[in-house]
Amino acid sequence: MKLTDFIKKKTPKSDSSAKVLPYGENIITCTHLNKQFMGIKAIDDLSLQIPQAKTTGLIGPNGSGKTTLMNILTGLIKPDSGKITVRDKHRTRIKSNELRTYRIARTFQDGRVIEQLSVEDNLLLPVAKNTLWGGFTEIKTDDYQSRLEKVLDITSLKDHRHKRAEELSYGLRKLLEIGRLLMQDADIYFFDEPFTGLFPEMVEQVCDIISGLQKQGKTIVIIEHNMGLIKRLSDYIIVLDHGTLLAEGEPDAVLKNKKVREAYLGV
Amino acid sequence: MLLHLLINTLIVGSGYALVAMAFRLMNSVSPFFNMTIGAIAVLGGYIAYALLGFGLPLYLVVIISLLASSLFSGLLEIGIYTPMRKHGASPMVLMVASLGVYTIFESVIHLIFGSQYQTLGSISTSHMLNIGFMEIPLVQLLIIITSFVVWIFLNYYLHHTFMGKKIRAVNDSATLADIIGLKNNQIILTVAFLTGIILGLDGILVGYDTGLEPTLGFNLLFKGMIGAIIGGIATLNGAFFGAMFLALAENVGVALFASEWRDLIAFVIFIAFLSLRPQGIFQKKENNQ
Amino acid sequence: MEYLINLAILFSIYSMLALSLNMVIGMSGLVSLAQAAFYGIGAYATAIGMTSLGLGFFTTILLGIVINVAIAFVVGKILARFQYDYYAIVSAGLSVIVFSILLNWKKVTNGALGIYGIGKPVVAGYAFYSNSAFLGLALLFTAAIFALYVWIDRSSFGRVLKALREDERLTHVMGYKTKYYKSVIFVLSAALSGIAGAFFASYIAFIDPTTFQLKEGIFLFTIIIVGGLSSAVGSIVGALILISLPEVLRFVGLPYEIAAQLQQIIYGALLVLMMIFKPQGFFGKFRM
């Protein structure tokens, strides 16, 4: 690691104007993915595609590898084997700090926020300059101010903006995490069980946010157990079972599929 | 020369091992860098020094000193560290608190026993034992024997007695132990007493071998702690062999270079060792999920 | 009055050290006990620079910074492999290594005898010989480091540090190469401690290895624990309390035998009470 190369690192200029990206049919494809944890095959020779500018519901019984797959696609876990293609870039693994360059954003199951930082700092974190020198010299963040105000409105965190994240309720933390996601102006959004633990009115609020993203033609992947919400939000469904692809396709067709019902309801 | 190096490694290593095992044992129930470990040993030594001054017979002196050091260890754990942890003190905060307690202890010893250097038995009369090819002082032989006896006893105790199993359970997952109410004061007290006895023994032996000074606690602690870490904090055998390895590393350094570089060599080897195997020799591979 | 000026000089030197240490421990959560080593290297750079190499005070500060940056870069690399308590112990180990080099490398550092006759800073012919002038210069540097600290605290760079101290993986996902951030802040704080070392050497005019032992590293750590982690004001207040505490006790007129020991007891008690009632220190913004 030469001293020079981490000084002059530049990030590509992100233009938020591009609505629908003119890439091919699928925005992410993975082929023959494998991941083993202490003898258990979490992901077993999995190959699938995430359709571009569509909302994909990722479902399957507990321990079917949904979260592991999402962690692999967002660089938290290194797959044992297999290839991942994001738009035109072929990779054997994705480094989590390159998510920004791939314009991918994600939330976490347990509403992961920086406890002792203020709500504002939590929201500014994903957009601030990520070069050393840039970060050093960037004090005023007014070019993100407008975006910040907008996100604070959408996630109703306006009057909590100076509070520390640890002072927020569980629901507000989830909203803060989604706010962080919205700040990033990415192309691909991963939601890991965004609705669990929320009050009904907050569920509606999150649904509105997601449909807002859908209108902008963003690609969305949601892990969720509540079939009603899945049907309501997703254009496409992937069903995993024991790390293998059980079924994929239109929501109605997939949910009627015999194998899916067996895996889920054990009927 | 090699023979001397090995024998000396055994002697110095046993000394470090006693502190390393005590540190490891205490860590299993109250996980933080406890700076007062050295102080408990020094207390044992000084109580023995005072009692010998009153002319008590040796066996009585040893019993009372061990009692005192284990009481002190129990008092520290139950009185300060566990309540603080219950109020949410993090390991780092506990470390600083134990540093404060150690500073107070060292000054109190200064005040009571003065800052002079004292030895328990007069050095010149410590009779020598001829073990075949060379002579080593009785005290140093005692240190080796005690260290091995304590090691074997702890291995037996932790693996074959009911209390021992409970202690290991607490060590494996403190949170689970909390949930099922396992980590009650009874276990913590037993471990604290056990640690106190081991450290008291170490204090008395050091008192006979190289003498006592109020500032002794820090050196004892530091080398023992490093031994425990080299061996991997998770297992008792790790602490024992880690301490032996540290002594070997120091002696090899002294033999090859010069003894003024002793500390430097010990730490260079310690850091090199750690960066190659961050978990130490025996620790179970951390699941880095 | 002269007495207070002298105390103020020591206070400003320890504030520089506390601020630079708080950048590492307070902002990025890395408990480094190696600060005393960089403090020592800075001091020796000035001592050797001014006495045998005949350099001016400010050139020796640059010399100290260059050496400290180089060593901190390597040391930072080694330390980056560790976490939390391992990090603290390894950094303590590095501090012992640097101390024993200062003690045993007699040809350069004159070993246990130390280096005497270290000069005062000279700016355009004016020598900072009087204590009040020296204090002015020291406070100038302390203020500069204070401003730098506040700047970093407010900058995006500082925000990333404060994020990685709690959840390095999440900060990584946010697109930051956390390894570089940790090593840059470590190197920067080492350089600043070197400056404090230079002022110490020039003020006392004599230095020897015993000042830069691990004990000093732990003392600096205590200053920011008492003052408050991750807070510029906390560092200053911590330095003020722990520098003036022994002096206050000196005037309480305790009998000689127990005066020295009583000071240590009160100092230890302060630590224990702080950790029980106010673990994040008086002005702390970060709970370890």
Add this chain to the structure above:
Amino acid sequence: MKKLLLGLCVLLALTACDNKKEQTLSKPVIKIGVIDALSGKYAENGQNVRQAIEFAKQDFASSDIDFEFVFEDYGYETKRAAVATNKLINVDKVDALISWSSMAGNVVSPLADKAKLVHFAICNDANVAKGKYNFTHFTPSGPLAEKLVKQIENQQAKSVALFAVYQPALQKHTDAVEQLLQSKGIATERFNFNMDSLDFDLMLEKAKQHNFDVWYICALPPSLDIFLKTFFQKNINVPLVAIDSLLFAQDKAIVEGMSFVTTPDGNKELLDRLTAANGSTNYFSVGYAYDVASLLMKAYSDLYKTTGKIPSSDEVADYLLALKGYHGAVGELVMDKDGIIMSQAVVKKMINGIPTEVEE
């Protein structure tokens, strides 16, 4: 209103001069500040130095001046030595300074020079004595080294192992011995060790392999006692010579019959008085502390007798520079031109625990 102001001024004037008047009537008071290591690593030596100075004060029943010694602890740390000196000079307004150990000496001497106060340092660091007001009193390494090397030569030794602890004064002694031996073509090897090292097994084993003709030790307790214990346990039958060190052995039986080079007159009653007072046998630099305090008091009272007024620092400095034939606790003292007291060296032998001078 004016009357009030007038009254105030008179009052002020009275108190000012009153203060002056009161001083000349009764005995004048001379304050001497002592920068001493009462805590930390050298706490034991520091306490003994304080004890020796208090003995000196008792013995020097001066008729016309009251001497007051103000002790400040610096715990063998340079930063605290600077703070202590600054307090003594600026708050206690002391008339003279005494410091113990070359570390403190080096810190105090520039400060004393600037404040124009006489400073007597108990250390053998020549550069501490720079400047008109600075003096040092410790056996300079020269005479000790010469006496010791003569002893080594008597035994026709070809190679000497030099064991020395990392303490400034003792390192200087050992450096002098080493240079002298090398100048006489005798091979030497240096074994340094830190103050708190407690394991000499391997170091002595290594030295044993190179079979030196003579071994030399210069250390302080506790490392001294452990060195001796290991030396005898390995029954290395090689003559062991030393500078001072054997004097401090905690276990007198070990050093019985051994000879060492030290200052002429260890002033046995002073050492016994000290042991009686606090049970310590670590007499390191006790005699010098006693001398320094007595010399300062002698200078002030002699000058006061002749001039009738409190002597200035310059007068005291000149008086000390002209010191000749003063019989101190450590023997005949002669002040050389740059403020270093020369005292001779002599060979002593421990005979049933008592260091007695021996003609070699």
